[in-house]
Amino acid sequence: MNNAVPLVEISPWFSGDEKARDAVAAAVDKACVEWGFLILAGHNIDPELIEAMSATSRAFFDLPVEEKLKVDASGSVGGRGYYRMEAKSLARTLGDKTAPGDLRESFRIGAEPVAADPRTTSLEARGHFADNRWPELPREMKPVWTQYYQACDRLSTELMRICARALKMPDDYFDDMIDRSTSNLVAQNYPPLDKPPVPGQVRNGAHTDFGTLTLLLAEDRPGGLQLKGLDGEWHDIRPIPGTYIVNLGDMMAQWTNDRWRSTLHRVVNPPADAGAASRRLSVVFFHTPNFDATIACIPSCVSEARPASYEPIQAGEHIARKLRAVESVSKTS
Numbered sequence: 001m002n003n004a005v006p007l008v009e010i011s012p013w014f015s016g017d018e019k020a021r022d023a024v025a026a027a028v029d030k031a032c033v034e035w036g037f038l039i040l041a042g043h044n045i046d047p048e049l050i051e052a053m054s055a056t057s058r059a060f061f062d063l064p065v066e067e068k069l070k071v072d073a074s075g076s077v078g079g080r081g082y083y084r085m086e087a088k089s090l091a092r093t094l095g096d097k098t099a100p101g102d103l104r105e106s107f108r109i110g111a112e113p114v115a116a117d118p119r120t121t122s123l124e125a126r127g128h129f130a131d132n133r134w135p136e137l138p139r140e141m142k143p144v145w146t147q148y149y150q151a152c153d154r155l156s157t158e159l160m161r162i163c164a165r166a167l168k169m170p171d172d173y174f175d176d177m178i179d180r181s182t183s184n185l186v187a188q189n190y191p192p193l194d195k196p197p198v199p200g201q202v203r204n205g206a207h208t209d210f211g212t213l214t215l216l217l218a219e220d221r222p223g224g225l226q227l228k229g230l231d232g233e234w235h236d237i238r239p240i241p242g243t244y245i246v247n248l249g250d251m252m253a254q255w256t257n258d259r260w261r262s263t264l265h266r267v268v269n270p271p272a273d274a275g276a277a278s279r280r281l282s283v284v285f286f287h288t289p290n291f292d293a294t295i296a297c298i299p300s301c302v303s304e305a306r307p308a309s310y311e312p313i314q315a316g317e318h319i320a321r322k323l324r325a326v327e328s329v330s331k332t333s
């Protein structure tokens with residue numbers, strides 16, 4: 001089955017040829033206007049690192065729940081660690097206050113403070129830069145996740161330069177707003193269903209992402225990702241080996257004054273009889289700007305005919321609001 005969303009090959013961007021770069025930027029612009037999603041090919045992340053990331057994540061979720069709960073995220077600064085099954089409900093971020101918990105468990109890390117850098121240790125920075133909670137097992141978890149996080153952060157910086165060009169701004173327009181990014185890396189395990197879902201319960205409730213852009217690796221299994229198109233229909237989006245699914249978050253919609261879309265998406269349940277084959281792992285990098293970056297509609301996206309639809313907001317405050325909503329399941333149960 002072909003995906004409706006376009007595949008964009010970005011390797012020409014790395015060649016440095018200006019015409020080739022313009023063509024990549026134009027393809028990104030089109031995908032972002034029409035879908036807010038694209039399939040990213042020609043990225044420069046090492047396939048072995050990707051494989052190691054998937055393997056350590058799977059091995060972590062295979063541990064007994066008591067072992068995983070040793071790094072329970074409840075109460076952690078910045079939401080670091082393990083979230084048990086049904087601990088989160090993404091549909092709550094869009095105001096559905098009673099949506100049931102999602103049928104997934106997850107493990108999450110974020111940006112850590114750097115002793116020599118006050119921008120990561122100041123009082124204001126503390127909720128955004130926090131020590132990660134590393135499990136003892138699997139032993140490779142910390143080195144592999146740390147390396148993968150850094151690789152995704154570098155790739156995202158380059159993607160933001162492509163975005164800047166696509167938006168007719170200088171390539172380095174976003175650079176000083178993302179040079180201390182507060183991104184998150186999350187692995188999610190969607191086990192086969194062991195009981196019927198309660199009404200309204202899905203693997204991952206309909207939501208938009210919060211940050212700039214998201215780099216998603218996922219297994220192609222029954223019970224997968226769908227996005228809501230401009231036609232109002234839900235479209236399946238199937239992972240293609242060697243590529244990333246990239247989607248824009250709310251901040252990009254705000255920066256671009258809704259030229260680009262932060263598209264609603266969800267992960268649906270597998271058919272009841274899908275059995276073990278429906279286990280699905282996803283690894284998601286949520287690229288997020290510096291917490292003190294101001295998200296204000298960028299000049300090329302504002303005109304007399306199209307005045308700014310958003311008040312400027314600090315990135316950190318925007319994310320904090322969303323996280324309070326998504327974690328409310330853990331607080332009430």
Ligand SMILES: O=C(O)CCC(=O)C(=O)O
Binds near residue numbers: 188204284
């Ligand atoms: O697991 C997936 O395929 C998507 C997950 C997702 O959209 C999210 O966690 O924000």
Ligand SMILES: [Fe+2]
Binds near residue numbers: 207208209265
């Ligand atoms: Fe998402």
